[in-house]
Amino acid sequence: MLKLMIRRVEVTVSSGVEGWNLEVGRRISRQTRFQDIRRRFSSGTSRESEGAVTAPHSTTPTSAAPLAERGVSLTVLNQRNASIIFQKVFPLWQYWAHWADLEWHLRRVTQGRVVVMAVSVTGLVGLRHATHLLSRLESLLVPHLPPGAFWTWTFIKGGRTLSETAVTTPRSIHRTHLQLPLSHLPCPASHTHTGANALLEDMRWRYCSRRGVMAGLCDEHNPDPLPPPLTPRVTRQAVLAGVPVVVTAGTRHQYLYHTLTTVLTAQGVEPQNLLVVLGDTSQSVTELLQLLNVAYVTLPVGGGTNRQLFQFYRDVFQLIAEKFSDAPYVILLDEDVEISPDFFSFMSQTLPLLQADSTLCCVNGHAAEGFLGLAHDDSRVFRGSVQVEWGYGVTLGFVREALSLWKTTGQNTLLYDFWLYINVEKYRECIFPEVSRTRHYGMGVNTDSYLKESGPLLMPLVQHAPVTLHNVHRLQLDMWQEDLALNISSATVLQSNPCHASFLPTPPSLSRYVFYYRLDKAECCDNRPEPYQYGSAVKCLGLWWLSEQGHHRGVTIARITWNSTVYLVGCPYSRYCHLRPSGVLLWDVDALTEDEFKLIENYSPRGRGNITIANEHATSDFLVEMLSGA
Structure with missing residues (x-):
């Protein structure tokens, strides 16, 4: 009888007051010792590996770790070779909203991946609702840990816990050592497909072997179809025929894939009209767009400051004016804005009002007042004084007007959308739905976590299509x-x-x-x-x-x-x-x-004022008693 040889890799995870650390080291099998390979990420530095083996660098954490390195780290390993394919620190020393971003990423880790989590300096205060997801993933300790605990957890998504440890008393570093078993299952085979689809599937699985948190794209059991299938047309499809849909994006390909998936699966989408405009970019992003057969151009930003982003959006408007000069309207989205299945149906019914009424200047998919408890009727639409927000449509005339004012006005406010509001919209108004057709789910450079949770985080989103709007002409x-x-x-x-x-x-x-x-x-x-x-x-x-x-x-x-x-x-x-x-x-x-x-x-x-810190007064004695069943 042939025995299956289990390959293993030594892993060390550290959590402490000065940061966190992960070492993925020597590969070990029962018969053969593989070449020593070491990958190390220290002090919670937020970065992503493309799967390549990197040289070790200093693991000596500083005593005053930057805020960006404090929280809970999430690392995803390829289950077949233990390469690091995703890594990020979520700033859960903050109470508000970042728990939702952690949840978002965890849900998009595919079954079979190896996940490593660790507290860096402090990170359990803001875990909040994500605790329920971690419990369903079979974390034993996290529902009971006090906010100051140091915790590590290594597990296989959809499988089992490999190691989970915690200490509740302050110490400089808490280390966990384990041997990680590598999967012997082969990658999905492209030979089950024919022709161009076989090449596309081969590209997909090579892409997925080096990148994590890609949800259905890299789900080996039920992958998203490539290319995405065509969707049903909407009643007023002709309105959308010549309307470009411009998605502005950077290097966050996990966000971008989710957003593009909602766009490409929405009723009424015209895939040939879709264009992604990249500021900063990476191989992960461009390969993703090639997989999805989505057109893209690059307008280098040169950084992530608000001044540089302001210039980037001006360049985007210039590109639109030059590339789509004959278009009646343009729809703009950001890479971390998901759309409702009804988004294009909504736009097809409302965009013509911009031509019919000179007191209107934009159509927002985002509901200005559609917060939880205030959004009920999918068919209701309003008008009001509001800036362009998270998925909007304007005329090319508005784009040209903005460009002319950009030349003379300059940047008299921090953010480009508010600049449009005070300088270009003036006394004109925008159309917006009662129940939102877009939701800003991402966390970015201008995201205030308290305001995120007070506003768009829990905003209802229309989940069905098409919806016939009520009395649109009376807007x-x-x-x-x-x-x-x-x-x-x-x-x-x-x-x-x-x-x-x-x-x-x-x-x-x-x-x-x-x-x-x-x-x-x-x-x-x-x-x-x-x-x-x-x-x-x-x-x-x-x-x-x-x-x-x-x-x-x-x-x-x-x-x-x-x-x-x-x-x-x-x-x-x-x-x-x-x-x-x-x-x-x-x-x-x-x-x-x-x-x-x-x-x-x-x-x-x-x-939002009811702040509750879970297990605030829990002690190590309480944990021991609870875990022992006493």
Whole structure:
């Protein structure tokens, strides 16, 4: 009987107050000692290996590890040769949002891969909801560890734990040694396919052997089809026929694959119209685009600062104006924005309004106020003063207008999309859905983790298609104003502190409510609404409170249930103030009593103030007792 020879590799994982460390060393079999190969990544440096063997470098961590090296490291190894194919440190010393990014990456590690995780300096405070996923992956310790613990875990995704260790008392370094068994299973064979598909499959599995966290692309049991199959057309497909879809991207090919997958599988997509514009790039990205047969061009950024990104987006606009000069519209996405299956159907029904109504300048797939609890009706669409956001469409005229102003105005704000808002959009408005057709899932250079969790992280996304939108033609200004005035004038007036528990009936019994509050023009900001007054009025209803964006001429719409809507009318700013009944006083944040003001001051939007640190007071004795079943 032939015995299967098990090849093994020595692995050392370290976790401590000065950083983390991983060594993948000598390969060992039962009969033959392989050549000594050592790959080492020290102190939590965030980088990705392309699968090549690298020379060892210093493993001496600094006593003051940079913030970028603090958190929980995630390393993925090729199960056949132990090469490092993905590595990243998630800054889970922060409480907010980064747990979701860790979850996102873990879910996209394919079955059979070897996963190594370790705490670097500190990292369990922000683990939060990701703990549930780690438990389902069969971590025994992580649900019970105190926030200051040092932890390592090596496991096979979809298989078994190889090693899991933790210490709860401070020490400089905590090391774990193990022998990693290598898989003897062969790579998926391309010979089961014919012709061009065989070549494509061969390219796929060579690509996957050197890269991790690629989800269905590299799923050996149920791989995503290549090339992606054609999708059903939408009712107004002709609107999309000449519309380029431009995806701006860099080196984050894991994000890019997910985004492109949602684009290429959405109903109504025109694959030949898709163009990826790369700032920084890598072999991982260009090979991915070749696999997907997606066209791309490169406009080098030369770095990741906001000034360089601002210049990059200006160059993207210039490219669009030159390459697609005859296009009626252009749709723009970023590499970390996923789209709904209904995205192109939504765009096909709304883009023509940009030609029909000169007071409109963009269509956003992102719902300006479509947060959890405020998004109900997939068919409802609004208009309002809001910047282009996370998946939007504009006319080529808008692109050219922006380019002409770029030459004369320069960079008078940090971010290009807000620059467009204050310099190009001005008094024009954008269309946006009640329930979002896009979601910004990634974490980037300008991502604030608290605001991420307060906003787009938990935003509902339409998951079916196609959706027929309700009364799209009535989004044109004259009809919109007529309908809005009718709704406000027939609404029941609310008069109390919007942060008070009794502000709204429970449950709301009427279809329309209206709330009149004091809102002046801001002296600082080109006659936009006064931000403090605006934010104080809207935040207790779950609306975005850190800017005035989303309102239509001083009216903000909150869809509190499927059947109930609150219209917040800010006076004297709003053109709809004449609808306020005589005798109805304006609610004024500047005139509140101290007790009333505390209701606003202490209010936590969508419950984000309830900070709970898991196992905050757990001890090593508690862990021993718990694990022993005593």
